[in-house]
Each structure stands twice: as structure tokens, then as C-alpha cells.
Amino acid sequence: MKMWIYIVRRVLLLVPVIIGVMTITFAIVSQLGVGNRLVSTLGPNKFGYSPTIPCSRLVPNETGLCPNPAYYNGLHALGLDQPIWTQWAHYMYDSLTLQWGFTSAHGPTSLVFGEQQLPVATVLSWYLPYTLELAAISLALILLIAIPIGNYSAVYRNRPIDQGARILSFSGFALPSFILATLALVAATVIGGGFTPQCGNESFPYYQFVGSWPQPPCLPGGVYPSWLSTNFQSSPTGFPTIDALIHGQYWLAGDTLFRMLIPAAVIAFGAVASILRFVRNSMLEVLNMDFVRTARSKGVSESRVVSRHAGRNSLNVTVTVLGLTFAGFIGGFPIIEEVFGLKGIGLMLALSIQPPYDYGLIFGSTLLFTIIVVIANIIVDILYAYLDPRVRLG
Amino acid sequence: MTTPVVTTSGGTPVPRGKRPNPRIAQFKRTWYFLSRNTLAMVGLGIIIFFVFVALFSFTYNAPSDHLQLYCGTYAGPGGVPVNISGACTQVCTYPTGSPPPAPNCYPTDVNNPAIVPPTINFGTFHGGPLPFGSLEVANNQYFYNIFDGLIKGAPWSLGIAAGIVLAGAAIGLVLGSTAGYFGGLVDEIIMRITDIFLSIPGLLLVLVLLAVLGSTIPTLEGRVLVLMAAFVVTFWPTYTRIVRGQVLVTREQKYVEASRASGARSGRILLRHIVPNSIFPIFVQLSLDVGAIPLGLGAIVFLGYHIFPSQYFPEWGSISANAVSQVQGLITTCQAAAAGGTACIFPWWQLFFPGITLFMFAISVNFLSDGLRDALDPRLRR
Numbered sequence: 001m002k003m004w005i006y007i008v009r010r011v012l013l014l015v016p017v018i019i020g021v022m023t024i025t026f027a028i029v030s031q032l033g034v035g036n037r038l039v040s041t042l043g044p045n046k047f048g049y050s051p052t053i054p055c056s057r058l059v060p061n062e063t064g065l066c067p068n069p070a071y072y073n074g075l076h077a078l079g080l081d082q083p084i085w086t087q088w089a090h091y092m093y094d095s096l097t098l099q100w101g102f103t104s105a106h107g108p109t110s111l112v113f114g115e116q117q118l119p120v121a122t123v124l125s126w127y128l129p130y131t132l133e134l135a136a137i138s139l140a141l142i143l144l145i146a147i148p149i150g151n152y153s154a155v156y157r158n159r160p161i162d163q164g165a166r167i168l169s170f171s172g173f174a175l176p177s178f179i180l181a182t183l184a185l186v187a188a189t190v191i192g193g194g195f196t197p198q199c200g201n202e203s204f205p206y207y208q209f210v211g212s213w214p215q216p217p218c219l220p221g222g223v224y225p226s227w228l229s230t231n232f233q234s235s236p237t238g239f240p241t242i243d244a245l246i247h248g249q250y251w252l253a254g255d256t257l258f259r260m261l262i263p264a265a266v267i268a269f270g271a272v273a274s275i276l277r278f279v280r281n282s283m284l285e286v287l288n289m290d291f292v293r294t295a296r297s298k299g300v301s302e303s304r305v306v307s308r309h310a311g312r313n314s315l316n317v318t319v320t321v322l323g324l325t326f327a328g329f330i331g332g333f334p335i336i337e338e339v340f341g342l343k344g345i346g347l348m349l350a351l352s353i354q355p356p357y358d359y360g361l362i363f364g365s366t367l368l369f370t371i372i373v374v375i376a377n378i379i380v381d382i383l384y385a386y387l388d389p390r391v392r393l394g
Numbered sequence: 395m396t397t398p399v400v401t402t403s404g405g406t407p408v409p410r411g412k413r414p415n416p417r418i419a420q421f422k423r424t425w426y427f428l429s430r431n432t433l434a435m436v437g438l439g440i441i442i443f444f445v446f447v448a449l450f451s452f453t454y455n456a457p458s459d460h461l462q463l464y465c466g467t468y469a470g471p472g473g474v475p476v477n478i479s480g481a482c483t484q485v486c487t488y489p490t491g492s493p494p495p496a497p498n499c500y501p502t503d504v505n506n507p508a509i510v511p512p513t514i515n516f517g518t519f520h521g522g523p524l525p526f527g528s529l530e531v532a533n534n535q536y537f538y539n540i541f542d543g544l545i546k547g548a549p550w551s552l553g554i555a556a557g558i559v560l561a562g563a564a565i566g567l568v569l570g571s572t573a574g575y576f577g578g579l580v581d582e583i584i585m586r587i588t589d590i591f592l593s594i595p596g597l598l599l600v601l602v603l604l605a606v607l608g609s610t611i612p613t614l615e616g617r618v619l620v621l622m623a624a625f626v627v628t629f630w631p632t633y634t635r636i637v638r639g640q641v642l643v644t645r646e647q648k649y650v651e652a653s654r655a656s657g658a659r660s661g662r663i664l665l666r667h668i669v670p671n672s673i674f675p676i677f678v679q680l681s682l683d684v685g686a687i688p689l690g691l692g693a694i695v696f697l698g699y700h701i702f703p704s705q706y707f708p709e710w711g712s713i714s715a716n717a718v719s720q721v722q723g724l725i726t727t728c729q730a731a732a733a734g735g736t737a738c739i740f741p742w743w744q745l746f747f748p749g750i751t752l753f754m755f756a757i758s759v760n761f762l763s764d765g766l767r768d769a770l771d772p773r774l775r776r
Contacts, residue, residue, distance in 0.1 A: 013586075020590035028599075031606045163433065166764070167757075174756030176689045176711070178696045179749045182718050189725055206725055273760075331595050335693055350697050353601045362602070370593045 006385070010378045019092070021370045025363065026091050030084070032357055038074040040107035040356040043115070045070040091363070100364040107358035108351050120364035124345065128330070128368075129238035130212060131337075131344035134260050134267070135329035139322065141268035142275055147318070150279025154287060154314075155306055162280075169273035181266045181339040185209055188262055209262060210341045212240060214255055225249065263340045267333055271325060278321045283314040316387045320380045327376030331369045417670060424674070427769035434765020440758035448548035544751050547708035551755075554618065554709070555687040558625045559680050565626070566633020567676065571669055573634070574641025575660070585638065588631040596628040597694070603627060604699055617701055625690065629683060636679055640672040647671070678767045685759030688752055710755070714748035 038049040047053055047070040055066040075081040079090065094101065102117035103109050109123075110116075153162040189206045207215055216223055227247055228234050234243040241260075244253035286292065287310050295309045296302070332346020349365050352358035414422075428434050573584040591599075603624040611617050644650065645668060653663050691701075692711030696718060701707050 016586050017589045017593060020586065021593050024590060024594065028602050028606060032602070166433070170757050170760045170764070171753070174685060174689075174753050174760055176692050176714060176749070176752055178693060178718050179714060179745060179752070182745065183749075186725060331597075334597065334697055338697070349595075349598065353598065353605065354698060355605065357605070362598070366595060366598060369595045369598075373593050 003382075003385070007378075007382060010381065014374055014378065017374055018370060022092060022095060022367060023088070025366045026088055029357075029359065029362055030087070032359075034075065034080060036356040037078065037080070037359060038071070040104035040358060041078060042074050043106040045074075047071075049074060095363070095367055100367070101360040103360050104356075104358045107356055107361075108354040109348070109358045109361060112348075112351070120360045123348065123361065124364060124368055125238065126233040127343060127345040127348045129234075130240060130342065131330065131332045131346060133239050133241060134264055134333065134337075134342065134344060135326060137257075137260055137264040138267040138271070138329065139326055141264055142272050142325070143322070145268065145272050146275040146279050150276045151283050151306060151311060151314075153276070153280045154283035157284065165276065165280075169276045172269040172271070173273040175270070177266065177270050177333075178335045178339065180269065181263070181336050184262050184266050185339060209259065212256065212259060212341070212343045213252075219252070220249070225252070259340070259342075263333070263336045263342060267329075267336055275318065275321055275325065279314070279318050282317040283310060286310045286314040289313075316384065319387065320384045323376055323380040323383065327373045330372050420674075424766075424769045428765050431765040431768060433761040434769075437758035437761030437765070440754055441762065444548060444552060444755055444758075447545060448552045451545045451548050454542075454545050541747070543708040543713050544710065544748065547710050547713060550618075550708060551688050551691075551710040554622055554691070555684045558622050558629060558687055559683045561622070561626045562629035562683070563633050563676050563680055565630040566635075566637050567669065567673070569630075570634040570637025571641050571664055571672065574638040574672075575645055575664055575668060581638075584634070588634045591627070591631040592635075597697075599628050600624045600690075600694060601697070601699060604694070614701075614707065621691070621701060625687065632679060632683075633676060636675050637672055640675050641668055644668050644672045674770050678763050678770070681759050681763035681766060685756035685763075689756060692752065710748060710752050714745075714752055717745050717748050 035049045038045075047068050049068070049071050051068055051071050052065040053068045055064060072081070079087060082090075098121070100120040102119055103113065103123055105115045105117045113123075149165045153165045156162055185206075188209045191205075213219075213224070213228065219225070225247065227236075227243060234240050236246065237243055240256040241253045244250070244256060287306075292305060292310055295305050300309070330345075332344050332349055334346035334350035336342070337344040337347040338350060345365065348361065352361035352365070569584050569588070573581040604621065607620045607624070608617055611620055650663060650667050653667055658666075688709075688711045690711070691709060692715040695701065695712045695715035701709065701712060
């Protein structure tokens with residue numbers, strides 16, 4: 001099969017998956033309760049949002065219960081009085097035409113944004129870059145650890161170094177990230193002394209490791225710079241370190257990077273196990289191949305065999321696994337971001353699923369993450385087929 | 395004259411008793427390779443230990459003095475040694491600043507558990523009553539013991555984890571073997587649904603499902619079932635994929651062809667030949683997931699979902715998550731105390747013991763899973 005037919009087929013198969021994900025998300029989230037939805041969108045009401053309320057004395061009723069005007073007006077305002085399939089059609093149409101709606105003014109995110117409705121796409125674009133940067137640093141750390149150690153483990157298979165690497169990587173998998181992150185934070189705090197100068201309440205080393213940015217007293221001028229909005233949205237790119245560099249504040253760039261190092265190390269430690277495993281096993285497979293034996297019999301030195309002949313060829317699988325790992329990372333690290341107080345997308349998502357729920361943000365972020373994962377899957381498959389021509393397409 | 399017996403193995407029948415059942419032979423072979431793997435054996439030993447703890451926990455009644463504080467010399471507030479002799483029969487939760495209401499009581503500040511000393515029973519950890527899942531937490535009035543919590547939590551944690559993966563694997567086995575064996579449209583439909591569930595962010599799916607289903611259920615058992623159901627929804631697609639991949643290989647084997655040629659129906663081929671021969675790769679994933687589930691439970695508790703908000707529920711993940719939440723708040727308290735010149739005893743034991751339990755369980759399961767993978771894959775055998 002030709003490459004482009006394969007790609008077109010994969011992209012076409014993507015359509016039912018995305019529609020299915022959207023439908024399932026819609027089906028589940030719409031079960032979260034009309035009451036919650038009315039509260040989070042319209043705010044508290046003196047009648048409450050139950051369908052019926054006790055009648056006033058002027059309008060008696062034999063049951064004593066009258067329809068609640070706030071409830072029905074709210075339903076009508078949000079379009080929830082329409083049949084469920086109409087709502088679904090509206091939701092699909094709006095999502096596919098990139099009208100992702102607004103955050104709820106009275107939902108959980110009002111803790112961050114105040115009582116205002118912000119476009120969901122805008123909120124995602126504020127918080128995604130930070131997570132992307134964190135994910136990139138974590139991935140770099142993973143690569144730095146996994147490729148050399150994985151290759152060593154394969155070469156010295158079942159020797160102490162292999163067993164040690166195995167135990168180390170498994171402990172990363174087996175340690176709960178919330179415990180590891182807290183321990184790392186405690187250790188950093190106790191050892192103390194960060195990059196940030198001691199100022200304000202940052203005389204506690206704790207604050208040198210918690211938060212995406214230093215607290216205002218530590219900043220030049222004592223306030224957040226103008227390119228950093230109150231919602232911690234940095235402009236123009238949104239990537240904190242890059243923005244600080246663009247604005248020439250090298251110290252701040254270094255500090256934001258420094259604050260990402262421990263979280264990134266925790267993430268990398270947790271995720272390195274599977275990648276290390278892939279590197280090791282694919283290297284083992286390649287080392288048993290004929291061309292490696294040929295290279296050895298020609299008298300090529302062992303280090304050159306490992307680094308050049310086998311190393312290059314064993315990376316195919318690793319590349320694909322790395323792609324999927326990175327796609328998974330984009331969903332954010334709610335736990336790590338919560339422990340270290342980082343303003344990333346995972347924290348936002350964890351916040352949006354607290355009652356009374358931020359419906360716009362739940363829908364928007366689910367759709368975004370799904371699209372990213374699905375597209376990453378396709379890219380990885382294509383890349384794999386390209387890197388390894390023996391893979392039969394189709 | 396009798397007609398010669400013709401079997402699938404050739405002209406002459408092989409005596410039945412001499413030849414071991416091929417599946418038992420495979421099991422023995424796998425066990426042989428597994429038993430030569432030290433790490434896998436260590437892992438298996440730890441798992442068996444935990445299973446024994448879970449069984450033993452039903453007969454374990456927490457000693458009544460676990461609800462009380464131990465007597466002896468402790469580093470008290472400000473690092474000053476406090477010598478308490480005699481019978482400490484009462485848990486005293488009076489503020490550290492005020493005079494003690496009764497003699498021989500250890501002053502305990504409910505807002506700062508850091509001053510509760512580590513005892514031989516792994517220290518106390520305030521937040522709930524001791525007996526499992528029955529008493530209501532009355533705002534830090536009770537103490538429960540981490541050791542007791544871990545023992546009483548063992549059957550819950552192991553049971554929940556095993557239930558989730560077994561249910562997920564069962565669904566995956568049915569759907570995966572159906573998709574793999576029949577192929578065509580059935581395969582396409584099942585695998586697209588699997589893709590859909592694989593693409594939805596797992597944590598979001600679990601939390602939203604719990605919010606939808608769990609909020610209306612009044613009993614602990616019902617809530618635990620909902621919790622398991624929410625996890626099963628995120629776990630089954632992986633198993634379906636694995637089983638389908640394996641069935642696609644098994645389907646082409648000669649013995650399946652032979653069975654079909656001798657007139658067996660699809661149901662028989664699936665149940666007798668394909669499923670038993672495709673089941674082994676599941677065990678690897680199964681054992682991996684068993685280790686991951688308590689960690690996942692801890693993660694969702696940490697993110698604010700409480701399995702049963704009004705009661706103390708001893709489950710390893712929840713205990714760890716509660717401990718972490720408490721310890722997190724203490725970092726700043728302790729630093730303030732240290733900055734003020736008073737010594738601060740950081741309650742490391744609150745974090746350490748639940749953490750090490752989770753860790754030992756997850757890592758031993760991982761060792762076993764890794765050994766199993768090596769034993770089942772001929773290319774990875776030593």
C-alpha cells in the first residue's frame with residue numbers, strides 16, 4: 001500500500017473515534033446534574049435550583065409545591081429544556097466549529113479567574129504552554145537517563161548493572177507520585193537554599209520550590225512584570241522561560257526553569273521505567289542480529305558496534321514510545337502541579353472537575369487532549385513505518 | 395477385525411497417560427523459568443506475605459491501647475524531652491498551650507500532629523477512628539493508628555485491585571477474542587470502541603464517573619463498587635487490545651485449523667483452543683495493573699475525591715494520600731516553628747509507613763510481572 005493511502009485511511013478512521021469520544025464525554029458529563037450546572041453557570045439564586053419550591057401564601061396549591069421559576073428560566077437560558085439529542089447536536093456543532101464556549105462564572109475556576117466567563121480556548125492556551133515546557137524538560141531528562149542506561153543494561157544483560165537499573169526504574173513506577181513529589185519538596189526545603197534570593201516570606205526555602213514564579217517581593221521592582229498577567233499568563237508566547245528571555249529578564253528565566261527541575265525529575269523518575277525497558281529490549285533484539293555479528297567478525301571494536309551499528313537501529317521503537325509518552329504528558333500532571341503549585345493545565349483540569357464543575361473547561365480539555373493523543377498515535381505510526389521499512393502498511 | 399484408530403497425531407494412538415497435558419506442560423515450563431528469576435521470586439514472596447496479612451486482618455483486633463498514647467520519654471513541643479510515667483489511659487487532645495485537664499496525659503495539638511511521637515506501632519495519625527469503616531470522624535477527636543489502618547486496609551486494597559483487574563481482563567478477554575477471531579466488521583466496531591475509550595483521558599473519566607455515580611450511593615460497599623466500576627471502564631481497553639493481538643496469532647495456528655477441519659463450531663474453537671492459548675500475555679498486564687491501582691486510588695483521593703467522606707476508610711492509597719495532605723501543610727508550620735527558634739519534629743513516619751507499604755506492593759508486583767514476561771517470551775529467556 002502506498003504511504004499516502006495509508007495516511008488518508010488512518011485520518012478517516014480518526015473521525016469516528018473523535019465523534020465517539022465527544023459523544024461519550026457528553027453523555028457522562030451531562031449526567032453530572034442540572035442543579036450543579038445551573039449553579040456553576042448562573043450563580044447562586046435565592047430560590048435555589050430545585051424544580052419545585054414551597055408555594056408562597058398568595059398562590060396556594062394543594063400539594064404545597066410550585067414550579068421554581070429560577071429552575072425553568074435557567075433551563076431555558078442554557079438550552080437544557082431541549083431534547084437531549086438536540087443538545088448533543090448543538091454540542092457537536094459548536095465543538096467542531098471551534099466554538100468551545102466559556103468557563104463557568106460561578107464554577108470552581110472562579111477561585112482563579114474571579115466571577116467572569118472566559119473563552120475555554122483562551123484558558124487552555126494560557127495553561128498549556130507551561131505544561132508543555134514541563135513535559136519537554138521531563139522528556140529530556142528521561143532520554144538522558146533511559147538511552148545510556150538502557151543500552152548498558154542490554155550489553156551487560158543480567159549482570160548487576162542490569163539488575164540495578166531494573167530495580168531503580170521499577171521503584172520509579174512503584175512510588176506514588178504524590179508521595180515522591182512531597183518527599184522531594186520536603187527534602188528540597190530542608191536542604192534549603194534555592195536559586196531565589198532570600199526575601200519576603202521566601203526566607204522559607206519552601207517558597208523557593210513552590211509556585212511557578214517567585215513571590216512578588218523577590219521580583220525586581222517588587223511586582224510581577226507587566227508581561228505576566230494576574231492569571232499567570234505570560235506573553236507573547238506563553239512559555240514562561242522563553243517569555244522571560246524575550247523580555248531580557250534572564251534571572252527570572254533561570255528561576256522559572258529552576259522551579260521546574262524538581263517536578264520534572266519526579267515526573268521523569270516515574271515514567272522512565274517503561275522507556276528504559278523498551279530501549280533495553282530493542283537493543284537486545286538488535287544485538288542478536290546478523291549484521292551485528294558481521295560487524296564484530298570484521299573486527300569492529302565493541303564500543304563502536306554498540307554505539308554505531310546497534311544503537312542507531314535500536315532507536316526505532318524508542319522514538320515511537322517517546323511520542324506516545326509525550327502525548328500523554330500533554331494531559332498535564334495534576335498531582336505534581338498541585339504539590340508544587342505550578343500553573344499548568346493539569347491543575348486547571350483537576351480544579352474543573354470539583355463540584356459544581358466547570359462544564360466548558362471539562363468539555364474543551366477532554367476534546368483537546370483526545371485530539372492530541374489521536375494525532376500523536378497517527379504520527380507515531382507513520383514515523384514507525386518510515387523508520388522501519390519492513391513494517392507492512394495496512 | 396477392528397479398524398485402525400486414526401488420531402490427529404498420526405496413525406498409532408499415543409497412550410494418554412504418558413503425555414502431559416500441553417497446558418500443564420506450559421505452566422510447568424513457565425514456572426521453571428520464573429523460579430530461576432530471583433527478583434520475580436522476591437516479588438512473589440512479598441505478594442504472598444501481603445495476601446497473608448489480608449487474611450490475617452480479619453482476625454486482628456486492634457489493641458485498645460492503640461487508641462491511646464504510649465508512655466515513656468518523647469521529644470515534646472520545642473524538642474524538650476517529656477517524661478510521662480504511669481498509666482496513660484486517656485487520649486488528651488488539649489491544646490499545647492493550655493494546662494492539662496488530667497494527669498499523665500500527653501499534650502497533643504490536633505493542629506500540629508508533628509508533636510505526636512513515633513511509637514512502636516508506627517505512630518499515631520489523627521483524622522479518624524480506629525475500627526474500620528464504622529465510626530464517624532468527629533473532627534479530629536479520634537486517633538487511628540497507621541499500623542492498624544494498614545492491616546485492616548490490606549483486604550480492601552488487595553480486593554479492590556484484584557476485582558478491578560479481573561473484571562477488566564474478563565471484559566477484554568470476551569471482546570478481544572471475539573474481535574480477533576471473527577475479524578471483519580465485528581473487529582472494526584469493537585476496536586473503534588476500544589480506541590475511543592483509550593483516547594479519553596483516564597483520570598478525567600474516573601473522576602467524572604465517580605462524581606456522576608458515587609454521589610448518590612449511601613453505603614460504603616456501594617461506593618467501593620462504583621469506584622471499581624469507574625476503574626474498570628479505564629482498564630478494559632488495554633486488555634481488549636492485548637487479547638485481540640494474541641488471538642490474531644493463535645487463530646492461524648495449525649491446531650485451530652485442525653479443529654475447524656474436524657468440524658468444531660466457532661464457540662468450541664474459541665473456548666477450547668483460542669482463549670486458553672491466548673491468555674498468558676494478559677497475566678503480565680494484569681500483574682502490572684494490580685500494582686498501579688492502589689497508587690491510582692491514592693492519586694484520586696489526593697486530588698480531592700473521598701471514597702466515603704464521613705467515615706474513615708482504611709485503604710492503602712487513601713491512608714497515604716491523607717498522610718501526604720497532612721504532611722504538606724506541616725512543611726510551612728514546621729518551617730515557621732524552626733524560624734521561631736523552636737525545634738520541629740517532622741512526622742516522617744506518617745508518610746513513610748503507608749508509602750513503604752504501597753511501594754513494596756507495587757514493586758513486588760512489578761518484579762513478578764517482569765519475570766513473567768521474560769518467562770513467557772522465548773526471546774527474553776536467559
